[in-house]
Each structure stands twice: as C-alpha cells, then as structure tokens.
Amino acid sequence: MHPRDFQHGGETWRGPRGLGVRWLGTAGFELTSPGGTLLIDPYLTRVGLLRFLSRRRITPDEAAIDRAIGHADAILVGHSHFDHVMDTPHIARRTGAHVYGSRSATNLMLANGLPETQLTALDSAERTTFEVGSFKITAVPSEHSRFAIGSKVPYPGDIPCTCEIDLKGSEYRCGSVFSFLIEYGDFRIYHMGSANLVEDQIPSDAKGADLFLVCIAARFATERFVQRALTAVEPKRVVPMHYDNMFRAADKPMWLLPRTAFGRLVDDIQEVSKDIEVLTLPLSHTKPPLLLESKP
Numbered sequence: 001m002h003p004r005d006f007q008h009g010g011e012t013w014r015g016p017r018g019l020g021v022r023w024l025g026t027a028g029f030e031l032t033s034p035g036g037t038l039l040i041d042p043y044l045t046r047v048g049l050l051r052f053l054s055r056r057r058i059t060p061d062e063a064a065i066d067r068a069i070g071h072a073d074a075i076l077v078g079h080s081h082f083d084h085v086m087d088t089p090h091i092a093r094r095t096g097a098h099v100y101g102s103r104s105a106t107n108l109m110l111a112n113g114l115p116e117t118q119l120t121a122l123d124s125a126e127r128t129t130f131e132v133g134s135f136k137i138t139a140v141p142s143e144h145s146r147f148a149i150g151s152k153v154p155y156p157g158d159i160p161c162t163c164e165i166d167l168k169g170s171e172y173r174c175g176s177v178f179s180f181l182i183e184y185g186d187f188r189i190y191h192m193g194s195a196n197l198v199e200d201q202i203p204s205d206a207k208g209a210d211l212f213l214v215c216i217a218a219r220f221a222t223e224r225f226v227q228r229a230l231t232a233v234e235p236k237r238v239v240p241m242h243y244d245n246m247f248r249a250a251d252k253p254m255w256l257l258p259r260t261a262f263g264r265l266v267d268d269i270q271e272v273s274k275d276i277e278v279l280t281l282p283l284s285h286t287k288p289p290l291l292l293e294s295k296p
C-alpha cells in the first residue's frame with residue numbers, strides 16, 4: 001500500500017467557503033481562504049542529505065521558496081528543526097507574515113533581522129488562542145518524537161538568541177513543540193507536525209476535527225502513536241504527512257522515508273475506527289492553477 005492509493009485528485013483540497021489546503025511536503029501546509037492565507041511549517045528548500053551531513057551551514061533556497069509561495073498573512077511554526085523553520089525567515093521578510101512559534105523559533109527570526117512586532121513567542125506550557133483573518137487558531141503544547149540514540153529528541157534545546165546566521169543543520173535545535181487547532185467557521189483542522197503528543201493538552205474543541213494533518217515520520221518511537229492520536233482527536237478525515245524523503249528535490253519523483261509502513265498505518269487507523277477517511281494530498285510546490293481556485 002502506498003500514499004498515492006489514497007490521493008486526492010487535484011493540487012489543492014477544497015473545503016467549505018473557499019478554503020484551500022495545499023501540502024508543501026514534510027509538515028508544510030498552505031491554507032488559503034478569502035479571509036487570509038496561513039502557512040504551517042513551510043519547508044521548500046529540501047537541502048540534500050550530503051549537504052546536511054557535511055556539517056556546513058545550510059541556506060534557504062530563496063528561488064524555490066518564491067516559486068512555491070505567494071502571499072501569506074501568518075506562519076505557524078510547530079518546532080524549530082531545520083525542516084520546519086528554516087524557510088520561515090525569508091518568507092516572513094518577503095511577505096510581512098506574522099510568525100507564531102516557540103522562543104527558539106522567534107530567536108531565529110530576530111537573528112534574521114525580523115522586528116519584534118512581527119513575532120509572537122508562544123507559551124510552551126499553556127494553550128494560546130489568536131486570530132488571523134478568518135482563521136481562529138489555538139497553539140497546543142505538544143512533544144517531539146524521541147527517535148535519536150537513547151530514545152531522545154534529536155537536536156534538543158533552543159536556538160539561542162545569539163545565533164549566527166546561517167546555521168548548520170544540527171544547530172536548528174528543536175525548541176518547544178506545538179500542535180495547532182485551526183478553525184475556519186465551523187470547519188476544524190488539527191495539525192500535529194511531530195509523531196508524539198500530550199493528550200491532556202489537546203482541547204476538547206479538536207474532537208471530531210474535519211481534517212487531521214498528522215506526521216507519521218518516526219512514529220514507531222512513540223508507543224501506539226497513531227491509535228493514541230486518533231483517539232484524542234477523533235477526526236473525520238486523517239491526512240498523513242511527513243512521509244516524503246525531504247532530502248530529495250520536490251520536482252523529482254517522491255521517495256518515502258524509511259519505515260513509512262503505509263499499509264500498517266491504514267490498519268492502525270482502522271483499529272481506532274473504520275469510519276475515518278484516509279486522504280493524502282499531492283506534494284505541490286506549484287501555486288494552484290486558477291481553475292482550481294475558482295471551483296466551489
């Protein structure tokens with residue numbers, strides 16, 4: 001079984017009242033609506049594995065970012081590993097988008113010259129609710145999967161406020177981790193960008209979410225992650241993500257990350273409920289065609 005067996009046909013999944021959902025690869029999504037555009041963990045650079053492992057500094061691919069991303073009102077950063085935060089300074093600088101993330105993420109923004117007024121450091125212990133255009137967002141304290149040697153979070157700790165740009169891959173420290181409940185009218189999306197969770201923090205309003213965007217990378221490091229996450233969120237539809245090999249360019253055929261085990265994922269989802277629809281989105285670095293934009 002392969003993610004493409006569950007793939008939605010268009011470049012963008014259409015929700016109610018002009019809501020568009022585009023998968024950018026890894027944990028990255030773009031939510032478009034007549035009332036604003038939201039990005040979550042946008043990562044377009046997709047630095048090569050050899051470059052990443054070379055211990056040299058890695059730089060955002062500004063041309064790739066600009067080809068893929070147009071306007072943005074806000075960027076939500078789930079944690080500050082390179083594949084979640086690295087492209088956000090450039091996007092925020094170009095679009096003026098407000099950045100919501102951990103202190104580690106906002107330190108990176110400040111080091112890149114973004115003004116404090118464009119940044120909100122989220123509380124790592126309490127849920128935070130705010131609005132961006134037509135979207136109501138709740139940032140939910142969460143956890144990163146512990147898959148490094150010794151069952152640890154890889155690259156733990158914070159990016160310091162004194163960091164020197166550009167960073168090496170290993171200097172993108174994890175920082176505090178957040179999931180996001182995004183409400184668009186009565187349509188609800190829950191984004192969980194790392195395969196771990198804190199059940200107690202997940203708000204009751206997340207229950208029955210219309211779309212659950214859930215990371216499946218390194219999920220076997222977390223005991224019964226899929227079953228626990230689905231039991232906590234009880235979604236109508238689950239959109240697995242972060243299964244693409246992010247060290248490979250987006251215009252090449254996708255490779256899956258090791259241990260994606262998509263068939264087992266579907267079994268685990270069905271163990272919780274046979275009523276949950278599994279949906280995957282194509283990895284799209286091209287802006288959606290106008291035709292799709294005008295679809296009801």
Ligand SMILES: [Zn+2]
Pocket residue numbers: 079081144174194
């Ligand atoms: Zn991570």
Ligand SMILES: [Zn+2]
Pocket residue numbers: 026027081083084242
């Ligand atoms: Zn990641």
